[in-house]
Amino acid sequence: MKLEDMNSKIDEILKELTLEEKVKMIHGDALFYSGAVERLSIPAVNMSDGPMGVRQEFPKASWIPGGNSDDFVTYCPSNSAIAATWNKDLAYRAGVVIGQEARGRGKDIILGPGINIKRIPANGRNFEYMSEDPYLISQLVVPLIKGIQESDVAACVKHFALNNQETERLWVNVEIDERALREIYLPGFEAAVKKGGVESLMGAYNLIRGQHCCENKMLLKNILRDEWGYDGTIISDWDAVHDTKAAAESPLDIEMSVTYDFDDYKLANPLIEAVKKGEAKESDIDEKVHHILLMMFRLKMIGALAEERKAGCYNTPEHRSEVRGVAEESFVLLKNDDNRLPLSDKGLKELLVIGDNAERLHALGGGSAEIKALYEISPLMGIKSQLGGNTKVTYKRGYYVSPKEESQESWQEKSTDENLDQGAVVNARKQVSDEVRKKRDELRAEAVEAAAHFKDVILVVGLNHDYDVEGFDRDDITLPYEQDRLIEEVLEVNPDTVIVMMAGNAVSMGKWKDKAKTILWQWYCGMEGGNVLADIIFGRVNPSGKLPESMPYRMEDCGAIALGEYPGRPLTDEEKKLMNAHITEEYKDGIYVGYRYYEKYNVPVQYCFGHGLSYTTFEYSDITAVIDEFSVKNSKDKYQDGGEIILDESIKDKMAAKVSLNVKNTGKRFGKEIIEVYVGKSDSRVDRPVKELKGFEKVSLEAGASSHVTVELPIMAFSYYNEAKKNFVAENGKYQIYVGKSLEDIQKVCEVEI
CATH class of the missing domain: 3.20.20.300 (Glycoside hydrolase, family 3, N-terminal domain)
Structure with missing residues (x-):
């Protein structure tokens, strides 16, 4: 109609x-x-x-x-x-x-x-x-x-x-x-x-x-x-x-x-x-x-x-297959020294799995994102079910998570209560009784003792929906439940331990990441998550995810705190007259959010935006960047104003530059690679980030195969928002185009002129 x-x-x-x-x-x-x-x-x-x-x-x-x-x-x-x-x-x-x-x-x-x-x-x-x-x-x-x-x-x-x-x-x-x-x-x-x-x-x-x-x-x-x-x-x-x-x-x-x-x-x-x-x-x-x-x-x-109208359907085998496919490409291999992963399941007689997150199910948690899943494969179940009876898998919980008290009231009924004391909930997380401390000591000691006697150890740690949850922020990014101590002690007795970090948000790994050989990041990736984890650990799937966010060392490292006033300040007397609010927060970090801040202010991070490794290797070659004729033809008349092209709706998506390169899989197994393209302008008339993501392409390559990749950049890729002109504009002049495997792993910088 x-x-x-x-x-x-x-x-x-x-x-x-x-x-x-x-x-x-x-x-x-x-x-x-x-x-x-x-x-x-x-x-x-x-x-x-x-x-x-x-x-x-x-x-x-x-x-x-x-x-x-x-x-x-x-x-x-x-x-x-x-x-x-x-x-x-x-x-x-x-x-x-x-x-x-x-x-x-x-x-x-x-x-x-x-x-x-x-x-x-x-x-x-x-x-x-x-x-x-x-x-x-x-x-x-x-x-x-x-x-x-x-x-x-x-x-x-x-x-x-x-x-x-x-x-x-x-x-x-x-x-x-x-x-x-x-x-x-x-x-x-x-x-x-x-x-x-x-x-x-x-x-x-x-x-x-x-x-x-x-x-x-x-x-x-x-x-x-x-x-x-x-x-x-x-x-x-x-x-x-x-x-x-x-x-x-x-x-x-x-x-x-x-x-x-x-x-x-x-x-x-x-x-x-x-x-x-x-x-x-x-x-x-x-x-x-x-x-x-x-x-x-x-x-x-x-x-x-x-x-x-379409009828739809739910809980079909096809749906379960599709979400498994998404999960397969979401895992991010952060570190893999000595090619510790993948493990071989051939002749694997015994394996130790440690961690509460190895057995915890996450679907029915997190607030309004909770799901009543038909099933959810835990990491432990995925590993055991795929290895079968020829491998003895031993499980140790490793750290203690206090069970929640179940209530007949839903959390949602009180979630918007103006008098809800969020601070009390956050502080309650920190309160550790002698009984809980004793349980954690016992579980940790038992896990460390076992780790010393196994060749292959998988340690599944991270957050859960007590922390990744609607209604409350964490007050820092330290791992809860004394997990840092567990990880350090396990690595001390078994440096080959594979760390699986399961979380939906950044966590601090600074105390032990340099000691670990392998760190694999797993999000809340659906009902097939445990099966996919096993596939990746044993090499049936090659990890191809990359971080969509930076991983800072500390909460205080982010721009919202370093430059801004998170979580907010008390209202002024004038503000109290004008608005129905409790606090005001000025976003003084402005455009410097995430990697834009860390790179501009030279703040080191654990793992940068766009980072992610593979079980194979990729080589980039013949990288070029050329300006399209569009930028010449449209930089005059009504679009030209003081050395800037004003981007109205008719031209925002017009191609302005084309990046081309060859990518070769130089390893011995099939893999997928993400080519990332960033744009910067070092001599801009306004303050700008060093570089910003403006294009990417994911390619699949068999061992030894090559692919020619083209990434097109519209004129918007070169723009900033001009407050005086109330529009996005692109400055005339030279720009740097960065082609890389991550924000920090840049393979070539090309310079173009608009």
Whole structure:
């Protein structure tokens, strides 16, 4: 159906809807769906978390799951794992699985992907997000969204915008300069809207420049609706709306919350009363309903189109195969001295596996990303099941994790409580009783003793969803549960021990990383994670992931702390009069987030952005970079202004340069390599990062094979945001194009001139 036909039908429906029916459509009528209008056959919008698969079913008004057996699903790799593949095709295929499963469960919207910038390495929700780099996010979120929406279900990209910490997440006011906003924090969302065609978008909890995001006209109207031309549905995060009038006047379409008083939501009965008193306009409500109905037509939810809507499916063998394929390319081999990996399973008589994470299952944790998985293969199970009965696998827990006290209340009911003491929860993690300390000492001693008597040892350590979790940030990036001591003592008696670090967020490895020969990074990579780990350890799969984020040594090394004021400062007296916030945080780090900061300020990191090894080796040759004619033909007339090319929408994606090279697999086994292309300008008239990721390509090569690779760079790759001109501009002059295997492993620097 054409857009004009949909709009015409929507106009007819709006004339028939009463005020009460319209209002019913724009707020939650249950914890995960909006109100329906049965009189006109308008269904509810049925939503579900989240980014790692379709969440279990909840009753209309309870956060205690229904407990049925029909809502087990495929547990998908996290967005961090998808980003670590640097593979656009895999991002699309991961999206197809999520979309089919959401539709198969009868959902209209899946609440993901999450693409907030990883600004600090201790954000509790970083495991849900992709990267610290806006370009990498933009390249992967588009195919992910397209894959999801193929099944007549809407992706819901989140959280818009600047939701970069869990500390005071509902009440932190962010002050940021326009250049940082445009260059770092918005590109992923802009790509999701303009190139991904995302049908829904979730507003964030925090405030920006004094106004909550879900009521923020600058963010939702000026940028999203007017500048980007977005006509999709905007949904609030759960309990992110605070004022009826402000929300009514903002472009927000649907208010959701965590409480059960649905008729008392800000966009429910209070809005009806406001309209009747003349304090709110019904025309604003009409606009919200219009966006919802437009999404319904596009998803084939209403009218004759409903007969053509795809049915979806879930828990199929094909889905399990697809998520395994994504997981295979997400593992990152950080270190492999003496070619310790892969191990040979031929003649392997015994193997020692150590670590709580070797046996822990992670699917049903992490907050709203939790998944009721049909199954989850732990590292221990993956290793044992693949080795079979000819190898004796001994397991030692190694470190003690205090069990959580189960409550009849869901954490989500209290997650938005203004009086929630986040500090008390963080401090409670640090409290170690004598009993717990004794258990840890016993488990560690037992593991170290065993490690001294085994030739081959796999030590699986890292974080879990007590730390990678919604609602709370870590206060540092030290490994919990005294794991550093365990690792050091095991390496002391067995230097050949293979370290598997399972986490969704950066951790400090500085105390022992130089002593370890092999470190393999595993994200929360879905239900087949243990099988894939075994495949990689025994060489059936060659690791090909690379880090989508930097790994600093300490929390204090990141720019948000070194230059900024994370987690925020008390409000000034003037701010208290102007905003409903608890703290303000000025993003004084500006554009210097992640590797941009570490490289600019010469801060050493454990492992750099883009780092990742292989069991084979790759050689780059014949690297060239040439400027396309576009840059000559379009650097005059209306595009020329004071030595800068102003990039309007018509030329932003035009190719400006082409990078070419040959890549050869010089090793003895099949492998995949990611070629990374960065752009810098050493003599820029403005302060700029040393270099920024602007292109990449992943190639597959058999041993001895070569491939010719071309990476095209649009004119946007050479730009920065000019606040005075309120646009991206590209300076005339010379640029450096860096071609490398990682941010730090640059193979050649080419210079071009625009």
